[in-house]
Amino acid sequence: MNLRPIHWLLVVFVFFSCEKTARFTLELDSKDQISYNHHIRPILSDNCFACHGPDANKREAGLRLDIAEYAYAALKEYPDQFGVIPHDPKASVIFQRMTSTDPNEIMPPPESNLKLSVEEIDLIKRWIEQGAVYEPHWAFEVPQKKVLPQVKNKQWPVNEIDYFILSGMERQKLSPNPKADQLSLLRRLSLDLIGLPPTMELQQKFLSNKSAMAYEQMIDYLLALPAYGEKMAVLWMDISRYADSYGYQDDNIRTQWPYRDWVIHAFNKNMPYDQFITWQLAGDLLANATKEQILATAYNRNHKYTEEGGVIDEEYRVEYILDKTNTYTKGILGLTVECAQCHDHKYDPISQKNYFELFAFFNNTPEKGYEGDIVQSKPAKTPIMWIEREDTEGILNFINYQDTARIMVSVMEELKEVRPTFILDRGLYDAPTKEVRPNTPEAVFPFDIAYPPNRLGLAQWTTDARNPLTARVFVNLIWQEIFGKGIVASTGDFGMQGALPSHPELLDWLAVDFVENGWDIKRLLKQLLMSATYQQSSVIDVKKYQQDPDNTYLARAPRLRLSAESIRDMVLSSSGLLYPEIGGPSVKPYQPEGLWEAASSGRGELRTYKQATGNQLYRRGLYTFIKLTVPPPMPIIFDGSNRDVCEVSRSRTNTPLQALVMLNDPLVLEASRYLASELIQRNQEPKQLIEQAFSRILGRNPGKQELQILFAYYQEEMDRFTQDLETGISLIYQGEKPIDTQNIKPSLIALSQVITAIYNLEEAITKT
Numbered sequence: 001m002n003l004r005p006i007h008w009l010l011v012v013f014v015f016f017s018c019e020k021t022a023r024f025t026l027e028l029d030s031k032d033q034i035s036y037n038h039h040i041r042p043i044l045s046d047n048c049f050a051c052h053g054p055d056a057n058k059r060e061a062g063l064r065l066d067i068a069e070y071a072y073a074a075l076k077e078y079p080d081q082f083g084v085i086p087h088d089p090k091a092s093v094i095f096q097r098m099t100s101t102d103p104n105e106i107m108p109p110p111e112s113n114l115k116l117s118v119e120e121i122d123l124i125k126r127w128i129e130q131g132a133v134y135e136p137h138w139a140f141e142v143p144q145k146k147v148l149p150q151v152k153n154k155q156w157p158v159n160e161i162d163y164f165i166l167s168g169m170e171r172q173k174l175s176p177n178p179k180a181d182q183l184s185l186l187r188r189l190s191l192d193l194i195g196l197p198p199t200m201e202l203q204q205k206f207l208s209n210k211s212a213m214a215y216e217q218m219i220d221y222l223l224a225l226p227a228y229g230e231k232m233a234v235l236w237m238d239i240s241r242y243a244d245s246y247g248y249q250d251d252n253i254r255t256q257w258p259y260r261d262w263v264i265h266a267f268n269k270n271m272p273y274d275q276f277i278t279w280q281l282a283g284d285l286l287a288n289a290t291k292e293q294i295l296a297t298a299y300n301r302n303h304k305y306t307e308e309g310g311v312i313d314e315e316y317r318v319e320y321i322l323d324k325t326n327t328y329t330k331g332i333l334g335l336t337v338e339c340a341q342c343h344d345h346k347y348d349p350i351s352q353k354n355y356f357e358l359f360a361f362f363n364n365t366p367e368k369g370y371e372g373d374i375v376q377s378k379p380a381k382t383p384i385m386w387i388e389r390e391d392t393e394g395i396l397n398f399i400n401y402q403d404t405a406r407i408m409v410s411v412m413e414e415l416k417e418v419r420p421t422f423i424l425d426r427g428l429y430d431a432p433t434k435e436v437r438p439n440t441p442e443a444v445f446p447f448d449i450a451y452p453p454n455r456l457g458l459a460q461w462t463t464d465a466r467n468p469l470t471a472r473v474f475v476n477l478i479w480q481e482i483f484g485k486g487i488v489a490s491t492g493d494f495g496m497q498g499a500l501p502s503h504p505e506l507l508d509w510l511a512v513d514f515v516e517n518g519w520d521i522k523r524l525l526k527q528l529l530m531s532a533t534y535q536q537s538s539v540i541d542v543k544k545y546q547q548d549p550d551n552t553y554l555a556r557a558p559r560l561r562l563s564a565e566s567i568r569d570m571v572l573s574s575s576g577l578l579y580p581e582i583g584g585p586s587v588k589p590y591q592p593e594g595l596w597e598a599a600s601s602g603r604g605e606l607r608t609y610k611q612a613t614g615n616q617l618y619r620r621g622l623y624t625f626i627k628l629t630v631p632p633p634m635p636i637i638f639d640g641s642n643r644d645v646c647e648v649s650r651s652r653t654n655t656p657l658q659a660l661v662m663l664n665d666p667l668v669l670e671a672s673r674y675l676a677s678e679l680i681q682r683n684q685e686p687k688q689l690i691e692q693a694f695s696r697i698l699g700r701n702p703g704k705q706e707l708q709i710l711f712a713y714y715q716e717e718m719d720r721f722t723q724d725l726e727t728g729i730s731l732i733y734q735g736e737k738p739i740d741t742q743n744i745k746p747s748l749i750a751l752s753q754v755i756t757a758i759y760n761l762e763e764a765i766t767k768t
Contacts, residue, residue, distance in 0.1 A: 068134035143508035164506035187699030195231035229268035247304030247628035259298035265398035273519035274463035282455035297412035316369030334473035349443035357439035360421035380408035400583035471511035564638035565621030575671035670735025717750035
């Protein structure tokens with residue numbers, strides 16, 4: 001295989017882009033105390049709870065293993081036998097059945113395709129020998145702020161986070177990486193806080209600041225930029241399932257974008273998280289609610305709506321309330337409560353009754369399931385809030401709207417008379433059974449009688465300091481944003497089937513500290529970024545990698561592929577194409593022809609794709625128009641959310657399509673040409689221009705060998721296009737930005753090709 005020098009560089013970069021995943025396991029010796037939460041519950045949950053757990057309808061032999069009193073009790077059919085007898089595994093039925101060789105007796109049964117390992121059976125045996133002590137589920141216990149652990153390397157920690165992380169490292173005989181260099185830290189900070197690479201000016205500013213406070217000052221500077229709110233809003237758009245169309249077959253336009261403007265505004269002014277949640281759940285129920293508080297409740301209304309004629313109104317009305325309930329529980333509580341819609345939860349202590357008690361909080365709105373056919377389509381559904389011109393000049397002055405027409409936004413409103421809520425048999429809209437009142441799961445935290453039985457009461461319960469989930473879940477979300485993986489890896493599942501926290505004491509310490517300090521989001525982020533843990537180099541040591549391939553103990557900074565939005569923003573910003581306008585309606589960037597038309601029903605405003613023009617083509621990825629039935633291809637290829645449902649984490653895949661996008665997307669090619677055009681006007685040597693392009697894109701200076709390879713590639717392309725200018729011209733005419741035909745020379749085309757190659761380096765789309 002004959003590869004050009006630049007291709008060898010690409011191969012080297014790509015080699016380090018993938019990290020093997022491995023399951024984290026606890027190593028125990030024979031003297032260790034076995035923990036029900038950390039060792040036994042995961043085994044029982046995976047293998048036993050489906051038939052011997054919380055779901056009474058599916059329970060076999062009357063045996064329940066998730067609660068001590070039931071596990072210790074006599075079996076109904078065999079009063080002289082007991083599921084678990086503390087200190088006596090041989091007399092315990094579960095151990096007898098686990099170790100049986102009879103296919104009719106062994107548990108789990110062969111037809112389940114589940115099988116306990118020898119190690120798992122031994123753990124259960126030792127647990128029973130030690131007394132079979134049950135513990136409440138860790139996530140339902142109120143977090144405690146424990147004393148910082150002792151560490152050997154007392155010079156390394158910068159703040160409290162580092163004591164917990166270093167303690168874990170030292171237990172595993174790992175040591176932290178050295179501190180990253182200044183420019184690497186600056187790029188990391190910039191990508192994490194504003195979602196953009198640092199400009200050349202910012203790089204120079206940081207390098208020239210010799211103060212001991214330079215790093216902290218840079219964090220404060222970035223946190224204060226308006227772009228910070230845009231970066232944070234990307235996460236919340238996934239959670240709130242924001243989209244610009246209704247979904248379903250007749251997928252027409254909607255105008256929920258003022259809600260997105262509010263989210264940006266709320267993050268930028270550092271609204272405390274408890275208030276941020278309260279306004280979104282129940283802003284309309286606050287005393288003398290303002291239009292801003294009511295606008296925040298659009299969070300609940302971002303789900304899909306049908307405009308298809310002939311649908312049953314009540315069926316879809318119930319569907320919308322189910323979506324609200326599921327979004328709230330997954331995005332804010334971190335629980336898979338939706339599993340209890342049709343039956344008691346098989347793993348968590350959440351009954352179907354609990355589910356519809358939560359459902360009842362959202363069921364008292366005048367919202368309809370169907371408002372009419374496509375001819376009557378409106379950009380917002382009942383209940384609606386109108387945003388007038390005077391609003392955007394007053395209390396809603398953060399809304400970016402240049403038109404004089406009114407804007408319609410779907411928001412929440414409470415009925416004057418309470419609509420009764422019933423448990424729905426198998427979750428079916430037309431099968432009501434027992435009536436229930438608004439309430440919350442007892443297993444999490446009892447609903448205080450002082451709370452009003454409505455969404456405002458739910459918000460107060462959610463943000464009560466006694467609630468064990470809310471702060472933990474949000475702290476974990478922010479940790480995931482910064483380190484790529486939450487302390488609890490299953491970000492949306494803090495239940496029995498969720499992952500155990502890698503650093504439980506740290507998670508609890510951060511959650512308590514977050515609440516104690518006023519739910520201050522910027523303060524939380526600064527804590528993480530100031531830590532020595534965050535400031536480590538991302539260089540991968542082979543021995544460390546072999547010992548901890550998933551980087552669970554954070555003995556190095558993680559290498560993370562940028563989000564779809566940040567990849568677009570990186571290209572726009574580094575090339576100089578970015579139009580930095582904040583907020584406003586969504587825009588339609590470059591997209592392959594015919595996608596919407598191929599999937600359209602042939603009716604409605606969105607049946608054809610009308611590409612944006614002018615500066616609107618160069619808006620940040622946050623503002624890309626999302627049509628639910630045909631999501632924009634570039635973000636989806638880079639694992640963006642399709643926004644159908646609440647999503648709290650994104651996968652990170654590595655596919656050939658991603659490479660094809662970076663090599664062929666009109667935006668990348670246009671950005672390369674635009675940056676090359678700007679640089680070449682400086683009349684400098686090609687090596688200097690390549691150095692500047694490299695620094696703008698990667699946030700550092702190229703090494704000697706890197707520069708040699710890129711310059712050799714430049715010379716190759718110069719020779720190529722000197723001989724074949726026509727082919728070069730066809731490459732350079734990409735995108736809508738005007739080009740001066742007098743400047744089209746082999747040197748411009750060659751430099752554009754080099755810049756495209758830099759954009760295609762793994763490092764360009766990776767936070768290191």
